Amino acid sequence: MMPAEAASSGGVSEPPGVPRERRRRRGRARARTEALLHTLKRSRRMKANDRERNRMHHLNSALDALRSVLPTFPDDTKLTKIETLRFAYNYIWALSETLRLAEQCLPPPPAFRGPPAPPSPGSDAGSWLSSGSPAAPSLCASASGPSSPATSEDCGYVPSDALRAFRGLPPAAPGAPCR
DNA sequence: TAGGCCATCTGGTCCT
DNA sequence: AGGACCAGATGGCCTA
Numbered sequence: 168m169m170p171a172e173a174a175s176s177g178g179v180s181e182p183p184g185v186p187r188e189r190r191r192r193r194g195r196a197r198a199r200t201e202a203l204l205h206t207l208k209r210s211r212r213m214k215a216n217d218r219e220r221n222r223m224h225h226l227n228s229a230l231d232a233l234r235s236v237l238p239t240f241p242d243d244t245k246l247t248k249i250e251t252l253r254f255a256y257n258y259i260w261a262l263s264e265t266l267r268l269a270e271q272c273l274p275p276p277p278a279f280r281g282p283p284a285p286p287s288p289g290s291d292a293g294s295w296l297s298s299g300s301p302a303a304p305s306l307c308a309s310a311s312g313p314s315s316p317a318t319s320e321d322c323g324y325v326p327s328d329a330l331r332a333f334r335g336l337p338p339a340a341p342g343a344p345c346r
Numbered sequence: 347t348a349g350g351c352c353a354t355c356t357g358g359t360c361c362t
Numbered sequence: 363a364g365g366a367c368c369a370g371a372t373g374g375c376c377t378a
Contacts, residue, residue, distance in 0.1 A: 211364090212355085212356075212357095214364095214365095215355095215356085215357095215364095215365085216354075216355060216356080218365070218366075219354080219355075219356090219366090219367090220353085220354070220355090222366075222367080223353075223354080227352095227353095247350085247351065247352090248351080248352085249351095
């Protein structure tokens with residue numbers, strides 16, 4: 168099975184001339200040490216498995232939190248992990264585009280102090296923005312930022328009218344004037 | 347039944 | 363040394 172076990176189970180023969188009783192005692196002692204080592208390894212492995220399981224659970228919780236802020240239709244559709252990541256990427260891109268277009272159309276009010284707080288998915292709502300970096304996501308090698316949406320090949324595709332579609336609105340007319 | 351998705355285990359590597 | 367992270371392997375469950 169495991170190389171380590173295979174190596175440890177192989178016996179090394181005693182040199183000749185050692186009394187039989189002493190050899191037997193030595194053999195027993197070695198067996199005890201090996202058993203101890205085995206249980207030690209086993210318990211370490213089990214602890215590591217436990218940590219790994221917890222780590223994956225945390226990862227899944229984070230993924231669930233991400234899912235919960237993504238619009239899906241029908242509402243109870245559960246995105247797979249990869250779909251969640253791809254969709255999130257595209258959703259962020261769509262939001263950025265919307266923001267950019269809105270800024271082009273509307274001059275900011277005089278007392279504008281920045282964007283409103285994001286929707287809070289849970290108690291640690293702040294933590295998911297805690298990096299403080301507005302840097303564009305770069306999940307896809309082919310995408311360099313919000314100005315270059317994901318290709319269908321790499322990250323799936325959400326049309327630029329995604330946000331309108333999310334709200335049940337018809338797509339905007341191409342080249343429609345701001346107002 | 348094949349294929350997709352997922353959870354878990356495991357050993358290796360890197361970091362503190 | 364021990365923990366975190368990662369990728370590969372494996373087996374279970376579900377769906378077309």
